[in-house]
Amino acid sequence: MPEVDFIDTQVAREDTRTLAEKARDRLALGGCQVALFAAFLVGIALEDAILVTGFLLFIVAGAVGWGRMPKLNSWARNHLARDKRFAQLVLLALLVLFPFVFLDNPYLIHLGALAAIFAIMALGLNITLGFCGLLDVGFAVYFAAGAYASSQLAVIFDVSFWIGLPIGGLTAAFFGFLVAWPALRVSDHYLALVTLGYGLIMNLLHRNFTFLTHGTDGVINIPPPSIFGWDFVTPIEIGDLELPFQMNFYFLALIITVLTVFVSIRLRDSNLGRQWEAIREDEVAARCFGVNVRRLKIIAFSTGAFFGGIGGAVFAHMIGFVHPDNFVLLTSIMILAMVIIGGMGNIAGVVVGAVALTLIPERLREFEDLRMLLFGGALVLIMIYRPQGLFPNSRRRRELQAEKINTLIAESGRDDAEAPGLPDEVKV
Amino acid sequence: MAADQTAATLLASEALTKNFGGVLAVNDLSLEVREGEITAIIGPNGSGKTTFFNLIMHLYDATSGQILFGGERRNLLDLPTHKINAQGLARTFQTLRLFPNLTVLENVLIAMSSHVNAGFLSALVKPKSLRQQDKDAEEKALETLSMFGARLISMCNEPASSLSYANRRRLEIARCVASQPRLILLDEPVAGMNPTETRGVIEDIQRIHEKGHTVLLIEHDMKLVEGVAHRVFAFDHGTKIAEGSFRDVSTHPAVIEAYLGKRAARH
Structure with a gap:
C-alpha cells in the first residue's frame, strides 16, 4: 500500500488574517490556478508533433519536480487548505469556462466530456482500490454493464436516458456484487487474477451473447439524452452564437463528475469510509475490532462498480454506439492506471489522473504508430519517480482543541519521566 | 495478591483442540478465566498460547471443543470474528497490527464505532445526530x-x-480499552521493551484492571507476570500443565521441565 503523507495544516481554528492578507493569499492562489489551467489549455490545443512531445516532457518533469520540492508542496497545500472553498469555486469556474475557449474546436470539447466520463469511472475504482484496497483489474465489466443496460433500454424499450442512467449504474453494481460474492474469499494478487479472468470472460460474452449485445455489430442508433423534447445533439443558440452540441455532453458529464466527487468525499469521511480504510490497512485487526470485512468489501466493490456503470451509460448515449472493443482488458488497465498515477485514495489526484490519461493518448495521435510507445514511456517515467502517484493520498487532520487535550493530559495525572519533553503547545 | 475464589467464570475453554494438519497446536485444553482477575499464560515458544488467542477471536476454526464466554456462556466459536468484539472481547497482537496509515485517533475510533452506523445513506446525508455522535466518539477516544x-x-x-x-504497543492497548470490552487479551505486551518501559506497562495493566476490565495476557517476561498476575496458567505442547499463583506455577516441576528439560526438574 502506498505511503500516506500528511498535510501540514495549522488550519481550522480561526482565520486571523486581515482582509488585505486574505485578498493577497486568494489572489496568489487563484493566479496559480489560472496559470496552470492556461498551460493545460495550451497543452491540449497543441497540434505539432514536436511541441506535443515537449509538452509531455514538461508534464513529466513537472510531476517529478513537484515531489522534489517539499517546501513548495507544503506552501501550496497550506494555501489550498486555508482557502479551500475559494479554490474550489475558481476551479469550477475554469471548468465551466473550458468549452467556451474552444468554440471553434468541438473535438476538444468532446475530449473534455470523455475525460469527465473516465474521471467518473476512475473515482468508482478509487472507492474499491483506493479506499478499501481491493485490486480490481476487470473494471471494464462495469463500464460495459452500464453502457449496454442503458443503451438497450433506450433502443429496444424506448426508455429515457434519465431512467436508463441509474439502471445502468445499478446493473453495473449487480455485476460488481456478482464477482465480489465469490471472489472475496481470496485477496491481493489472487483477487487481481480473479477479476482479470472475470473481465476476459465478460468481454467474450459481450461478443457472443448477441441477443443482448448485438455482438460485434454493436448497439447502434442510441438516442441522445433529452429534456422536455430538447435533445442533447441540438446545439444551444445564444443570440447569433451557436454553441457546439458537444458542450451539452460536456456539462452533463461535468455535473455527474462533481456529484461523484461529492459522494466520494462523503464516503471517505464517514464511518463507512474509515472502516474501509481499516480493512485496507490491516484486515485481521479490522475484523477483531468488529468490522464486518466481507460485507464492507462487497459494498466497496458494488459502489465502485456503480460509478463504472454510470460512466458507461453516459458514454453510450454520448457516442451513440456501443461495441465490445470498448470494453477490452486495455480499458480496465487504463482506468486502473488513472487511479494509480493520480494517487490511490486521493480524490483530486484520481480526477487529474483520469484527465491526463484520456487526453495524452489523444494528443499523441500525431505520432500514429509511436503513440503507445511514447505513452508507455511517460507512464514508466512517472512510476519510477513518483511511485506513490502524482498526488499521494493525504489524511484529513481533525480540528481538535489544544486546550481540551492539554486538560486531558493534566487530568490523567501521569508524570512521564521517561517521556520526551512535551511540546509547549500540543500539535493539533 | 489474593485471587478471589468466588469470582464468576468469564471465559471457559472446554476440551479445546486445534489440529494444524497433524500438529496439535492446542490439545484438549480446558481452563477458566475468572471475572475481575488478571490472568497470565506462560509457556515455551510453540506451546499454543497465541493459537489459543486466535481461537478465542475465532480467527481459526477449532478442531473440537468450545470456548464459552460470559454469564450466558455463549460459544465464541459459533460467532464470526467481527461479532466477537461486540460480545466484550478485544485483543492486542504480538506482532503489532495497527492501522499504520490512519491517525492515532482514528485507530481508536475504529474500535469504538465499528458496530454502529456504517450505513450508506447516513454517510451521504450526514444528519445532525450523526455529527453529534461523531463528536462524542472523538471526545471519548x-x-x-x-x-x-x-x-x-x-x-x-x-x-x-x-x-x-513502545507507543505503538500502548496504542494497541488503548484501542482495546476504547471498545469497552469485559475481557482484554494482551499478547506479549512488553515484547521488545526495556525494563523502564516494562514497568510502565505493568502500571498500565493494573490501571486497566482497576477500571474493571478482566485481563488475560500472554507473556514471557516473568517480572511482569509476577508483578500483575493473580493467577497463572502454564502451557506446554498445547495443553495446560500447571495452574495457580505465580509462586506455585513457577516452582511446579512440570513447568521447570517444560522450560529447562527433565534433568533440571529432578533437582
Whole structure:
C-alpha cells in the first residue's frame, strides 16, 4: 500500500488574517490556478508533433519536480487548505469556462466530456482500490454493464436516458456484487487474477451473447439524452452564437463528475469510509475490532462498480454506439492506471489522473504508430519517480482543541519521566 | 495478591483442540478465566498460547471443543470474528497490527464505532445526530488516549506509523480499552521493551484492571507476570500443565521441565 503523507495544516481554528492578507493569499492562489489551467489549455490545443512531445516532457518533469520540492508542496497545500472553498469555486469556474475557449474546436470539447466520463469511472475504482484496497483489474465489466443496460433500454424499450442512467449504474453494481460474492474469499494478487479472468470472460460474452449485445455489430442508433423534447445533439443558440452540441455532453458529464466527487468525499469521511480504510490497512485487526470485512468489501466493490456503470451509460448515449472493443482488458488497465498515477485514495489526484490519461493518448495521435510507445514511456517515467502517484493520498487532520487535550493530559495525572519533553503547545 | 475464589467464570475453554494438519497446536485444553482477575499464560515458544488467542477471536476454526464466554456462556466459536468484539472481547497482537496509515485517533475510533452506523445513506446525508455522535466518539477516544498521559494524545493527529515502538504497543492497548470490552487479551505486551518501559506497562495493566476490565495476557517476561498476575496458567505442547499463583506455577516441576528439560526438574 502506498505511503500516506500528511498535510501540514495549522488550519481550522480561526482565520486571523486581515482582509488585505486574505485578498493577497486568494489572489496568489487563484493566479496559480489560472496559470496552470492556461498551460493545460495550451497543452491540449497543441497540434505539432514536436511541441506535443515537449509538452509531455514538461508534464513529466513537472510531476517529478513537484515531489522534489517539499517546501513548495507544503506552501501550496497550506494555501489550498486555508482557502479551500475559494479554490474550489475558481476551479469550477475554469471548468465551466473550458468549452467556451474552444468554440471553434468541438473535438476538444468532446475530449473534455470523455475525460469527465473516465474521471467518473476512475473515482468508482478509487472507492474499491483506493479506499478499501481491493485490486480490481476487470473494471471494464462495469463500464460495459452500464453502457449496454442503458443503451438497450433506450433502443429496444424506448426508455429515457434519465431512467436508463441509474439502471445502468445499478446493473453495473449487480455485476460488481456478482464477482465480489465469490471472489472475496481470496485477496491481493489472487483477487487481481480473479477479476482479470472475470473481465476476459465478460468481454467474450459481450461478443457472443448477441441477443443482448448485438455482438460485434454493436448497439447502434442510441438516442441522445433529452429534456422536455430538447435533445442533447441540438446545439444551444445564444443570440447569433451557436454553441457546439458537444458542450451539452460536456456539462452533463461535468455535473455527474462533481456529484461523484461529492459522494466520494462523503464516503471517505464517514464511518463507512474509515472502516474501509481499516480493512485496507490491516484486515485481521479490522475484523477483531468488529468490522464486518466481507460485507464492507462487497459494498466497496458494488459502489465502485456503480460509478463504472454510470460512466458507461453516459458514454453510450454520448457516442451513440456501443461495441465490445470498448470494453477490452486495455480499458480496465487504463482506468486502473488513472487511479494509480493520480494517487490511490486521493480524490483530486484520481480526477487529474483520469484527465491526463484520456487526453495524452489523444494528443499523441500525431505520432500514429509511436503513440503507445511514447505513452508507455511517460507512464514508466512517472512510476519510477513518483511511485506513490502524482498526488499521494493525504489524511484529513481533525480540528481538535489544544486546550481540551492539554486538560486531558493534566487530568490523567501521569508524570512521564521517561517521556520526551512535551511540546509547549500540543500539535493539533 | 489474593485471587478471589468466588469470582464468576468469564471465559471457559472446554476440551479445546486445534489440529494444524497433524500438529496439535492446542490439545484438549480446558481452563477458566475468572471475572475481575488478571490472568497470565506462560509457556515455551510453540506451546499454543497465541493459537489459543486466535481461537478465542475465532480467527481459526477449532478442531473440537468450545470456548464459552460470559454469564450466558455463549460459544465464541459459533460467532464470526467481527461479532466477537461486540460480545466484550478485544485483543492486542504480538506482532503489532495497527492501522499504520490512519491517525492515532482514528485507530481508536475504529474500535469504538465499528458496530454502529456504517450505513450508506447516513454517510451521504450526514444528519445532525450523526455529527453529534461523531463528536462524542472523538471526545471519548481522546479520553481513552489520555490514559497514557501525553504520549499518545500529543500525537493524536499523526499516523500510527510515526509512533515509537513502545507507543505503538500502548496504542494497541488503548484501542482495546476504547471498545469497552469485559475481557482484554494482551499478547506479549512488553515484547521488545526495556525494563523502564516494562514497568510502565505493568502500571498500565493494573490501571486497566482497576477500571474493571478482566485481563488475560500472554507473556514471557516473568517480572511482569509476577508483578500483575493473580493467577497463572502454564502451557506446554498445547495443553495446560500447571495452574495457580505465580509462586506455585513457577516452582511446579512440570513447568521447570517444560522450560529447562527433565534433568533440571529432578533437582
